[in-house]
Amino acid sequence: MLQLQTYLLLLLTGIMWGGVYLLMALGLNLIYGVMKVVNLAHGDFIVVAGLLAVTLYGAFQAGPVLAIPLAALLFLLVGLAVYRGLLARVDTAGPQGELRTLLITFGLSSIISNIALLIWGGQYQSVPFFQSSVRLGSLFLPESLIISSLVAFVLAFAVQFWLIRTRWGRLVRATAQSELGAASCGLNTSRIRLLTFALGAALAGAAGALTVVLIPVQAASGGFVTVQAFTLIALGGLGNYLGALLAAILLGVIEVSSSYFLGASAASAMIYLIFILVLIVRPQGLLGQRGRI
Amino acid sequence: MRERQMRPALARTRASRVTSTLARLRQETAWLLFGIVVLAAVLVALFGTGDQTQLLFSTCLFAVLAYAWNIISGLSGYVSFGQVGFFGIGAYVAATCQILWQWDWYLAALGAVLAAIVLALPLGTVMLRLQGIFFALGMFGLSRIGALIATSTSLVGGSMGEPVPMVGTTQETALVMLGCAVGAVVLTAWLLRSPLGLRLLALRDDEKAAEASGINTNASKVIAFCLSAALAALAGSLYVWNVGFIDPGSAFNNTYELQTILMVLFGGIGTLWGPLLGAVVISLISNALWAQFPQQQQIILGALILIAVIWMPGGLVSLFQRFGWLRRRPVWGPPPPIGTEKRLPLFPVAVGNTDESVLCCQEVTRRFGGLTALNRVSLEARSGRIVAVIGPNGAGKTTLFNLITGFDRCNGGAIRLGERLLNRLAPYRIARAGIARTFQTCRPFPSLTAWETLLLPALVASASKEEAIRAAAQMLERLALRDQWDASPESLPPGQLRFLEIGRALMLRPRVLLLDEVMAGMSPEEIRLIHTLLREAVAAGCAVVAIEHVVPAIMPIADHVYVLDFGTTIAQGRPDEVLRNPAVIEAYLGTGEEEPVNA
Structure with a gap:
């Protein structure tokens, strides 16, 4: 009986952590899906948004309800500026273009994280909000985890809905599938790319302001967040939204249960191991499509 | 009529011969300059202060890493985010040899290189089936696993690290590292003028077309991967020798990976001189920045990357190439004139009788x-x-x-x-x-x-x-x-x-x-x-x-x-x-x- 309860708890927390990881990867996935750009500054967006939430809390006792929209708006503007000022200035097509965007976002990441270091210092900080636990039968779950993962799943479905059901979403998907085709149908693809990048950045901002209640952040932890988010979307099949959801749940469950059974460092080794195995067996990710020759 | 057609052609050959001679002269100038720089570096190692010698060592270390990365990612087109893993493996193997068995540093370095090759052979065979960003991230994952293994093993210090007996002076290590950097340059120069290099460039451009030309692309890739791993492991073993300490955090250091990639891209990826230029320029700049603005150093470096990518997409080398300098020399060119007596049949008879x-x-x-x-x-x-x-x-x-x-x-x-x-x-x-x-x-x-x-x-x-x-x-x-x-x-x-x-x-x-x-x-x-x-x-x-x-x-x-x-x-x-x-x-x-x- 106790055994079953443990497994249930592991599964539940695993799924919830999966939701949190998904939230942190949403923006990255959107940007990659449409622009084929891996935004290496993604984690830094999240971290800075989190630190901003910490400052807001310190100054006005403002909770995530205020911090989330503010951070989202701020990073929407940051996204616009980054796209206009940097990404729109280089040719992003082909393998050389891929390298160029990696390099630009890498440089950006270095700039943002070090400015953050100057402003906020190197300590881990968090927002003490939603600190109680919820009792579910005989199980206890932290409130912050429940709220974060709920918001994560809701946001993920909202993005999915927006992509599939709305006019703008259709335009974005058309651009993602064939930029040339979309352009020849008269779409302003550079505006759609601009919008996508800004939206992806805003999603990162929102995710950062929320998850800081759960995961303490420090100015330099952006790189790790980026890697984690990338692992997730690569596992799901780059740019594939349903795949990302599946991968998120899988990763969450695996991480929670392997850190329970094997310890923390083995858990992170496990994730990389599974990542490599998936890449070798299914290089296109869980639900990705194999490219044609 | 025929004559008139011939003459411009002849003139063009002569003109092209003149330009090719000029280009060759410029190539030799590059080697001459390289020799002078190496000589200056030797003088710094011999008579410089401790700080200068240490700077020389780290510059050469990064040059070797940059060339290692350039072989697999520049020449073969397989961008890797985890080559630093081989640096870590080299460091660990060398440290183990020195601590447990009291080997000399050069034997330890040799052991590290061999170990890296033995490991890279199966890893490369599996990993190089992946393409693009998947290979890059798969390699990243592997190097993380390497770091975790190093952390959890109790062989040489585990997560806390362990001192390695320091026998060499800073001068000695700097000179040896300089020698390795020169070796890496020569290796790349040889690759670029060899059939193997030709095969790598071809498969970088189009793997299918290379296969259709009868090239075993898998074998070529794996060889390049092993060469790259060997160079990185060599750098790692000498690094341990220089700092006299080994721990997972510095052996599998991600910052090294990123800095290496930055250097190659800044200098010019896939070129002979790009990695060297990048390593020297970035090392010097970050060293100077470290002294002047220790707080803002990383910010300035990041901004530098942005500027370089937007204004100079081909790296530093592309600036020179605009004037015809530092261009890659075609392998075994120009085509020699073929005398009539030496002519082979262009289409050697493939089958004995027709209609078979x-x-x-x-x-x-x-x-x-x-x-x-x-x-x-x-x-x-x-x-x-x-x-x-x-x-x-x-x-x-x-x-x-x-x-x-x-x-x-x-x-x-x-x-x-x-x-x-x-x-x-x-x-x-x-x-x-x-x-x-x-x-x-x-x-x-x-x-x-x-x-x-x-x-x-x-x-x-x-x-x-x-x-x-x-x-x-x-x-x-x-x-x-x-x-x-x-x-x-x-x-x-x-x-x-x-x-x-x-x-x-x-x-x-x-x-x-x-x-x-x-x-x-x-x-x-x-x-x-x-x-x-x-x-x-x-x-x-x-x-x-x-x-x-x-x-x-x-x-x-x-x-x-x-x-x-x-x-x-x-x-x-x-x-x-x-x-x-x-x-x-x-x-x-x-x-x-x-x-x-x-x-």
Whole structure:
């Protein structure tokens, strides 16, 4: 009986952590899906948004309800500026273009994280909000985890809905599938790319302001967040939204249960191991499509 | 008339010879400068202060890492985010050798290099099947796993690290590291002038086209991967020797990886001098910044990257290349003039007697999900004969070629070259067995010159270097591309590009030549030239199978015609018979009322 309860708890927390990881990867996935750009500054967006939430809390006792929209708006503007000022200035097509965007976002990441270091210092900080636990039968779950993962799943479905059901979403998907085709149908693809990048950045901002209640952040932890988010979307099949959801749940469950059974460092080794195995067996990710020759 | 045509050509050769001599002089200048820089570095190591020597050591360390990364990611095009893992492995193996068995540093370094190669061989074989960003991230994951293993093992210090006996002075380590950096430069220079380098550049540009030219791309990639791993491990072993301490955090340091990548990209990826320039410039700048603005150093470096990428996309080297400096020298060029007495037959007789069955496809079937692209198609190619395969779009013509050349696998049926079954062979083995192909859209190697494009398959087919050079030079002449020998394929007009691609296929000395719509979009004049070339090949006993959309272009020279429609053979026979066949007229040419073609 106790055994079953443990497994249930592991599964539940695993799924919830999966939701949190998904939230942190949403923006990255959107940007990659449409622009084929891996935004290496993604984690830094999240971290800075989190630190901003910490400052807001310190100054006005403002909770995530205020911090989330503010951070989202701020990073929407940051996204616009980054796209206009940097990404729109280089040719992003082909393998050389891929390298160029990696390099630009890498440089950006270095700039943002070090400015953050100057402003906020190197300590881990968090927002003490939603600190109680919820009792579910005989199980206890932290409130912050429940709220974060709920918001994560809701946001993920909202993005999915927006992509599939709305006019703008259709335009974005058309651009993602064939930029040339979309352009020849008269779409302003550079505006759609601009919008996508800004939206992806805003999603990162929102995710950062929320998850800081759960995961303490420090100015330099952006790189790790980026890697984690990338692992997730690569596992799901780059740019594939349903795949990302599946991968998120899988990763969450695996991480929670392997850190329970094997310890923390083995858990992170496990994730990389599974990542490599998936890449070798299914290089296109869980639900990705194999490219044609 | 003839004279007038000759003279400008002659003048052009002379002019190109002058420019090539100048370019060579500039190349030698680069080596001269390099020698002076190395000499200055030796002086710094001998007479400099401790800080200067340490700076020299770290610059050289990064230069070696940069060249290691450049070999796999620059020359072979497989961008890796985890080559620093081999640095860590080298560091750990060397530390273990020194701590546990009291080996000397050079023996430990040798052990580290060997260990890295032994490890890289299986890892590379598996990982290099991945493409693009997947390979990059897979390597990242592997290096993380390496770090975690190092953390959890209790052999040399575990997560806390352990001191390594320091026997060398800073001077000694700096000098040895400098030697390694020079070695890395020389290794890359040798690679860029060797057949292996040629193969790497070709597979970087287009892996399929390289396979079709008879190149074992997997083997070449794995060799490059091992070389890169060996260099990184060497750097790691010397690093341990220099700092006298080993711990997972600094051996598997991600910052090293990023800094290395930054240096190569800043200097110029895939070039000989780029990694060196990048390593020196970035090391010096970050060192100076560290002294001036320790707080803002990383911010300024980041901004520098942005500026470099936006204003200088090809790296520092591309600035020099604009003036003709530091360009890659074509391998074994320029093509030597071939005296008449030394001429080999351009098309060596492939098969003894003509009209012998060479290539035989029996009831080949290929299904893509529910769609049957080819349904029990049979085809025979005979030596000294030209077979045409015609049919509307989507008839399965190119699929048939992909099956024959091993780029795709059949669901049923057999494909034989002579007696040999080809069904399960890798594309490069089929190419070497004697089946050469062209692609529907040209797939040139943008990094190679016209001369190297021909040399690449010639090296596969020839017994010796001299023979390959002679064959490639002759083919260059035959295709009237001698004056453009060092031109990039991208600068050639479409017609010449097609000729180059046919030449590339012919350099394999094929028994069967598969041509996929080579005459599409060509002028009547160019079509005539292709006809002549094909007749020459056929006269030597080569069997030709040509897919063609332009029916009048192929009919005059075809001996036998197959008509495909929806994956089945609807007709075959002599060209005039086939064109009168009502089924063909209906399926392929539309209405049955009008005169089918003006052949």
